[in-house]
Amino acid sequence: MIAVEHAPGGSSAMHRHNAHAFVYVLEGSLVMQLKGGQEVTLTPGQSFYEGPSDVHVVDRYASATRPAKFLVLLIKDKGAPALVPAQ
Template sequence: MTAMNLAVTPGPVPTRTMALAVVGGLACALAIGKALPVAMDTVSGVLAPLCAAAAESSPLDKVEPIGSYALPNVPGKRVTIVRVVYGPGGFSRPHRHAGSVTAYITKGEIRSQLGGGPVETFSVGQSFFEPPGSTHLVSANASSTEPAELVAVFVADEGAQLTTLLE
């Protein structure tokens, strides 16, 4: 199963098309960010709940804020971009996110499992999508010797807690 089969669209979407869509989304978010500057304290406040979740993952793992921008054409919504770095053998506890999340693998391989779906492994250049309210049961570095990274793009309500850890 490919990452594209997780989306609610008829038939698979080519990996290249999805990668271009993710890159285009990032470019748009960055352009909006330059057009509508956001104070760093606002960005920190928006990202704090997400970054706090990183403290409850494995050692050597971190979530680095890239940017957070209000969407002027969608009142009440915000796009937030983060880099998730997993050290060798790193992982996140089961969790869910507010809004929609698209993840793009930039280094290594990431194992992921949503809800009752299969555990899948994604490599550099691949992406996966998490619909709002999905339970992310497995999010981990597939390697016990090399680091792995992904860039996650969230689209959620303004002020939403982006990550909620599950018990």
């Protein structure tokens, strides 16, 4: 499990986890989208799932003034990286 906090207006590059990834929003709001899926905005108490073959194409923080805090539970092979860049 990973606790993540991002500054207002931040984002992450396109990536994958090669794992089952469960995101749970604690504070702020996040905009997420998987390749081939629709963009969704998540607020505190909401969750998001990424499968082992999913590519995360949008991962940004919806507020320019408030940070976002969330938990990520990864079910992956022992020793495998938590995040892998994708194209």
